[in-house]
Amino acid sequence: MNGERVAKPANTVGPEDVLTFPQGRTIRVIRILALATRRGPAPEAQTLYDDLTPPSEPAPPRVGPRPTKKDRRALDDLSKDGPEGA
Numbered sequence: 001m002n003g004e005r006v007a008k009p010a011n012t013v014g015p016e017d018v019l020t021f022p023q024g025r026t027i028r029v030i031r032i033l034a035l036a037t038r039r040g041p042a043p044e045a046q047t048l049y050d051d052l053t054p055p056s057e058p059a060p061p062r063v064g065p066r067p068t069k070k071d072r073r074a075l076d077d078l079s080k081d082g083p084e085g086a
Helices: 042-046 069-081
Strands: 018-023 026-032 049-051
Touching: none
Parallel strands: none
Antiparallel strands: 018 026, 026 049
16 A cells, blocks of 8 residues: 555555555556445446556467367477487
């Protein structure tokens, strides 16, 4: 919280606090703008914080379709044979 590691999960947060936490394989950085007066729907909750997470790099595009089991066996056979003359 605010750049400091928190020892207890029950710390009180308020407006202008910045939270950094892992979510899946990414690290999220959130600034709290306001606190809700009631528990409401997600779109309403999203107006209460600002997402400061830097954009991640997109995954590289796939080159062609996924190889079939037959294709993988053929590749394995090639790698077992090794280069000619060896």
